[in-house]
Amino acid sequence: MYKYEKVIGLEVHVELSTKSKIFCGCSTEFGGRPNSKCCPICMGMPGTLPVLNRRVLEYAIATGLATGCTIREYSRFDRKNYFYPDLPKSYQTSQLYLPICYEGSLEIEVDGIKKKIGIHEIHMEEDAGKLIHDQDDEFSFIDYNRSGVPLIEIVTKPDMNSKEEVIAFLEKLQLILEYLGVSDCKMQEGSFRADINLSVRKKGQKELGTRTEMKNINSFKAIGRAIDYEAKRQIDLLEKGESIEQETRRWDDANGISLSLRSKINAKDYRYFPDPDLPPLVVDKDWVDEIRKRQPELREEKIQRYMKEFKLPEYDAKILTSSKYLADIFEKTVAISKNPKEVSNWIMIETMRLMRDRQVQVENITFSPENLARLIELVEAGKINRTIAKEIFELIFDEDIDPEVYVKEHQLGVVDDRDLLIKVVQEVIRDFPDSVTDYKSGKDKAFKHLMGQIMKRMKGKANPVLVNELLRSELEEL
């Protein structure tokens, strides 16, 4: 197999998180009663006229700018004609000839090697409805709630050669879209889905092999498996002297195989033509500049800023920015507590541990930055010890409790009462005469033992610095 290389290009469909659909005012909210979120426009009734949702265009431009694309000043919508029951108009409104963004790229890094992946274009289009086959023996049902939900399709050049590169590209793209706030990128709800175009060729060969397309694979793991399987299938065919059919295949993740779905349809089979119902789009340069100015800080910039402004190690900065939600929690907490490294530690260690334990996704974290900041403050001021702080943090994570109130109510604060501590120190000295003798003969371990006994009697809540001081002075006096 060493003499072959994979050539992979992607078509990534991203559902935009606008409130309303692309050409009408219907809600884009996920779920709901079938056919409760549609109107004559998104149902494709004759005589209706679509009007483009300005926010869709804005999100497409923002994505184009963040991926180094050129924004086309004069673009157009085209009709992609095909009949399918989930497509009420019998054509999908899309962009073929003049897509809104073109010629961009993203840099990925795999095993320390950087590589630029070209983006051929980004175009806007509408989603189709959903067919439901499993509720009746005789009939299929159609739910048009998704019909007309805005999508952008990001088409890459065939610049990837391994599943690692594909996953690195998708992860980077997903994070950019998340930071831009243009999509929630939930693969399980289908708002971020990738089609994989894959071919193989002998190493050193210039021309591309015949490619197949695998559609709608809904997890990164499945994408990796599908690539391995499909590359092997193609190589086996070539080794047997057979040829590869250009076709669309369906990846069956449960059985770990890809199956032929239909022979690949070419662009000409769709009889594309400019949509006469939608006027050409003329994008004002000033507006593009305005969108550019409003672009949020993306991950690379954040990493640099965290290292410079908060003096964090690169390792911390990379983890904290690995999700927009995590970065948000970090920044909000730092704004209150002014102790970046402590905040970073609480997020990287305890927060991430509890996310794993409780199986909580980062976007579903509910604790408030205020309560984490208060907890850090209590530890810093020596009012509670770290063991207790960790226990309290679990309650903050689960129920967002106020740690100050909790410490007071449960008397968890560190004991600073000199008189009380002297009493306990004296008791321990009296109860462990052997350790005292050992200490006097110069054995340091005996001091630790006595400290341990005092802390045990205080249930770990004594101020260790004060106990240390009191114990030493009491022992001196003997």
Ligand SMILES: [Zn+2]
């Ligand atoms: Zn509608």
